Every structure is written in C-alpha cells, then in structure tokens.
Amino acid sequence: MLELTRVTVGYDPRDPVVREASLSIAPGESVGLLGPSGCGKSTLARVAALLHRPYAGAVVLDGEPVRGWRHAAPRAQRTAVGVVFQQPRLSADPRLTLRELIAQPLRATGRRAEVPDRVAALAPAVGLTAELLGRRPHEVSDGQLQRACLARALVLRPRWLICDEMTAMLDASTTAALVEVVETYRRESGAGLLAVGHDRVLLERWCDRTADWRTVCGAGGTAQESMSPTP
Numbered sequence: 001m002l003e004l005t006r007v008t009v010g011y012d013p014r015d016p017v018v019r020e021a022s023l024s025i026a027p028g029e030s031v032g033l034l035g036p037s038g039c040g041k042s043t044l045a046r047v048a049a050l051l052h053r054p055y056a057g058a059v060v061l062d063g064e065p066v067r068g069w070r071h072a073a074p075r076a077q078r079t080a081v082g083v084v085f086q087q088p089r090l091s092a093d094p095r096l097t098l099r100e101l102i103a104q105p106l107r108a109t110g111r112r113a114e115v116p117d118r119v120a121a122l123a124p125a126v127g128l129t130a131e132l133l134g135r136r137p138h139e140v141s142d143g144q145l146q147r148a149c150l151a152r153a154l155v156l157r158p159r160w161l162i163c164d165e166m167t168a169m170l171d172a173s174t175t176a177a178l179v180e181v182v183e184t185y186r187r188e189s190g191a192g193l194l195a196v197g198h199d200r201v202l203l204e205r206w207c208d209r210t211a212d213w214r215t216v217c218g219a220g221g222t223a224q225e226s227m228s229p230t231p
C-alpha cells in the first residue's frame, strides 16, 4: 500500500497549503485525485513521490514508514516510486538527449548496464523512434518530451506511479496514447497509480476510482479518505 495519513504540508509551516490529507492506494489500483486549481494536489503528489517532506502526518510505503525525503529517502523507497509532472520542460535537463533522459535513473542508481535493453524496450512502448531519442528537449514537441518523461518514470519499474497532470498540455490523441502506456504498465506490473488532475471526465474514465479533494482533506482536523467508485 501507499498510504498518506493526516498529511499537513506546504511552503510555510505557519500557513500550510494542505491540512490533514489522507489517501491510500492499493497495489494495482488506480486512483484519480480531483480538485480545483491551487488547492494543493501537486503538493500532495510530491509528498507521495517522496519529494516534499510534510510538516505532519505519515507516509507509509509497502508497510515501511517514510522517514527521509528526496535524496535522503532510502534508495529502495525512492526507486519504488516513479513520477511524471505536468510540464516536461521543467523536469527535463535540456542538455540531455531523450535517450540520456530516459536512462538517467538507471545511471543514478548504478545500473548503467541495463540502459541499452531498457531504452530499447521503453522507447517503442511510449512511441519514440530512434531518431527522436537522439534529440534534445528543445528539438522535440511537448508531447514527445512527455513521452520521454513517462519512459524515465517507468525505467526502474516502479511499484507506484504518480502522474501529476501528466496530460494537461497534450492533445487528445497523445493523451490517449500516454494513458494507454500507463495502463499497460500497470496491468503487466501490478503497480499502483495516483493520477492527479482537474479533468473529471478523463480521470473517471482512466482510474478505478476517484478521490475528491474535499474528502481527502477532512474538514476541521478530522481527515478521512472518502472515495467514490468510478461509474
């Protein structure tokens, strides 16, 4: 399970953005987190991705409480979670080719030897040709770069995937293609998914169930998760 319990987090401890949010995802399950712009969905997604330390509350990953964040997280926990952000240009090093970008997590974890096989498997899965793999971010479209960012998120075969508005900048056909890549990975690997967004139609179609922001953040300090099954 990926469990967030009564998580309070933000950018100023005196005025947290998110108060007492609780959410859990089972292995193989896909959960869509819906909420209005600016409510704190991305901030909470970054907590789930072990990138942002909460002020209070607990995050438990596969039964192990998370005690370190970002580079201080134990490698086993850090590599268990893959993340894709809304704006690929902010998360992609402009100096790297798409091939290097996808391979980045393998290199960072000392698994260089796996690069050729993993890139060869993932590139066609996300719809990138060999020619595109040799280009740098400024030489490809947002959709092509997001395909590479998704491949990078999958390259370590994470047990949990966090998609933070992954398709917000993309057209309908690229959105459908990337959702299909995620769903194929999820079916084959049994990974759990947290998909964050404000497109209710998309998330209800995509996910097993959706969680509404108001119910994820319990009012008055009585945080509860309350999920609506997707019709």
Ligand SMILES: Nc1ncnc2c1ncn2[C@@H]1O[C@H](COP(=O)(O)OP(=O)(O)OP(=O)(O)O)[C@@H](O)[C@H]1O
Binding pocket: 011, 017, 035, 036, 037, 038, 039, 040, 041, 042, 043, 044, 165, 198
């Ligand atoms: N690095 C930061 N420093 C200070 N405040 C921030 C930072 N990032 C986000 N915020 C603020 O935190 C609040 C929540 O932002 P967040 O991006 O988590 O919301 P969101 O629900 O994901 O919004 P959207 O749907 O528009 O992406 C906003 O008021 C935002 O201005």
